[in-house]
Each structure stands twice: as C-alpha cells, then as structure tokens.
Amino acid sequence: MTRCAVYGTGSWGTAFAMVLADAGCEVSLWGRRAELAERINTTRENPDYLPGMTVPEGVTATTDPVLAARGAEFAVLAVPSQTLRANLAQWAPSLAGDTVLVSLMKGVELGTAKRMSEVVQEVTGAGPERVAVLSGPNLAREIAARQPAASVVACRDESVARRLQAACHTPYFRPYTNTDVVGCELGGAVKNVIALAVGIADGMGLGDNTKASLITRGLAETTRLGLAMGADAHTFAGLAGLGDLVATCSSPLSRNHTFGINLGRGMTLQETVAVTRQTAEGVKSCESVLDLARRHGVEMPITETVVDIVHDGKPPMVGLKELMSRSAKPERH
C-alpha cells in the first residue's frame, strides 16, 4: 500500500489527505496542535477547517514529524507559502532520500520571489525529478464533499507525475499529468491575485462584464509572466490556469475572492485581515508576483493595482480608473 505524509491540517491538507485515503493510500496527517490531531483521530472530523466532513479511516493525524514521514513515498506540503521554508527545514531530516515532495501551495515567497518547488529544492537538496506540484480548480470544501473535480499533477519527470496521479485518482478526483511545473505553479499563485481583483470589483457592486474582463486580462498577464519564465502557454489554458482562475474568481468559498469583496465594500486591510480565518495567499503573494514580474521585465497591470489597493491604501475606485485609462493596445502584444 502507498504511504503518504501530508503536512498541514488546514482545509486543503485535510481534504487532500481524504483524497489520498479514498484512492487507497495510507496517510499520516501532520498538524501543529495535539488537540486537533486527537479530535481528527477520534471523531473523524476536522471541525476547525472542514466541519461536517468525514475523514476516512485511512488517515491518521499526528503531531510527530518523524512518525508522519515513516515509509512515506510522497510527502505532501500544505502549509502557508510564507512559512514553508521554516517548516520544511524542521521536517526534512526525517524524510527519506527517495521520498517525492509534493507542493499543494499557491504562493510565491516574499523577498526571494521563489516558487514553492524552488523553496522545496533549496531546503531539502532534492533534484527537480523528486519535486512535484498539484494545482487546479480544487476548492477544499467541495473536494471534501467528494464533488467531481479535475486537477493537474506536474513534475519534470513524467513518470513521477504518473505515480502521483495513480496515488490520488479517485472516482471524484481526476488528476492529469503535466511536466510544466513553472506554469502550474504560476497559474495557482497568480490566480489568487486576480481573485482579489475580481472580489474587489464584486464588492464595489460591479457586474459580470467587469469580472470577465478582469479574469481574461488576468490570464493574459499570467501567461505573459509564464512565457518569460519558460512556462508552456498551453498550461494557462488548462486546469491549473483558466480552470483554477474561473473557480476561484466565482466561488464564495474562495478566501482570496472573499478577501477582495470585503476590501471592495470599504473595509480596511486590518479589518479584512481580522475577519479572515484561513490563508488568503494572494494578500502576500501579490507583492512577490509583482517582484517576479519586475525581475523578468513583464507588465502586470492588474497585479500592480491589487498591490496598490491592498498594501498602499489606494482607493479601489482610483485603482480601477487608472486601469481603464491605460493607453489603448492591441489585444495580443
């Protein structure tokens, strides 16, 4: 039986542990809090993140990273992007040299502008053939409710992606393989920034034309950045690109979308942070995505506007007017 360690008992770590167990794996789920691990093991529920959802018997929660890592073929990482480096440094010594490291995270590190797979490689010394990412339209609560969804598992080594695909394929979760790790990671990280923009517009009371325009031009700037970084343009038309963008920008379950709505309705950043219980990656990653764009000489006007609104206190209406008054351009340039 395939053994997997999942690090992070938040919404996605828990939901993906459920997918792996439903696919027949034996799963150790690592979390920081002993009382939550105990609760998951005894009640088969994670009441803090996925109330009402049943965690299958194949998942055992623990706070012991050594126990979690024992015999794991896959180590799945599901903590906030900005804490991954410090967390992984603690877990790495207990991981075997042939364990495949799988990132579920959709963020870019502040300061270094590194993608999560780069952080994983740096901290563990693993080569790219041992690092995979999973990304797609996968709102945790819908997956935990076993609603049908597709996803992408990407690794430079396609045979590793195929092994991961087999480990997480269930009747309701359909993973496709890809070798474009850069494109899949960027798709996941930048859609959170675009979801903030769409949320802000929703919160301002704007309608579906605005939303569709932001989604489409958001995808255009994501693709521009991706191409500059060596990604495959097709990835952005796929599940990790358009698919995730549509899900996140439409769903009331999305933390990034909701965060944007609150800002658009006039809450301050502090007020919005105070009412947000879970990780809204785009709030920090909008700055690192803009950093990446500047490093690669790529224009990302929507991302720039989100940074201005979220971090520099620009009123949303001013940001929107500035976006609309940019010089006229051909759609493709």
Ligand SMILES: NC(=O)C1=CN([C@@H]2O[C@H](COP(=O)(O)OP(=O)(O)OC[C@H]3O[C@@H](n4cnc5c(N)ncnc54)[C@H](O)[C@@H]3O)[C@@H](O)[C@H]2O)C=CC1
């Ligand atoms: N929730 C979702 O629907 C999806 C989330 N993701 C991505 O998965 C990643 C994890 O997100 P979620 O599970 O949703 O977040 P979450 O906020 O639900 O859970 C985060 C988990 O990390 C733990 N954590 C927080 N700070 C920590 C620290 N300093 N050290 C160790 N653990 C810490 C929390 O206790 C919690 O267990 C993010 O990058 C997110 O973008 C990707 C796809 C779907």
Ligand SMILES: O=C(CO)COP(=O)(O)O
């Ligand atoms: O990545 C997600 C869905 O694929 C979840 O989005 P949020 O982090 O905005 O909730």
